[in-house]
Amino acid sequence: AEEINRSRNATNKFLSFLDAWQLKARPCDINEMLKSLIVEFKERFDTMPQIRLNLSPEISIMRINHNLLKMALENVIQNAVEATDFDGEILISTNSEIHPSPDRREVNQWINIEIF
Secondary structure (H helix, E strand, C coil), X not given: CHHHHHXXXXXXXXXXXXXXXXXXXXXXXXXXXXXXXXXXXXXXXXXXXXXXXXXXXXXXXXXXXHHHHHHHHHHHHHXXXXXXXXXXEEEEEEEEEEEECCCXXXXXXXXXXXXX
C-alpha cells in the first residue's frame, strides 16, 4: 500500500509538472540545480551511495518552472538513492540536442538528464 501511495504521489506531481511547465518559467541552470540537489542529499542522508556527475558544459540556461523541475528531480534522485546499495554508485549526466521545430522556423535545444 505504501508503494502504491508513493507511486500515486509521484504521478500526481509529474502531471502537475506538465500542466504548469510554462507557468512561472524563469531562467534556470540545470547543471547548477543538479549540483545543488546533490549537496542537499549529502546533508540529508548519513550514508548513501556515491553520486558521480557528468554534466555537459554545453547546457545553456533554460526558461523553465524551476520549482516543478526541482521537485521532479528530487523525486527521481531520491528513488535512485533508495534503490542503490550504499557501496554502489549513481551517475547523473546531462547533454543537449538541437532539434528544428516541425515548421523549421525555430531551433530548439533539448536537454537530456540521465540518472543511472
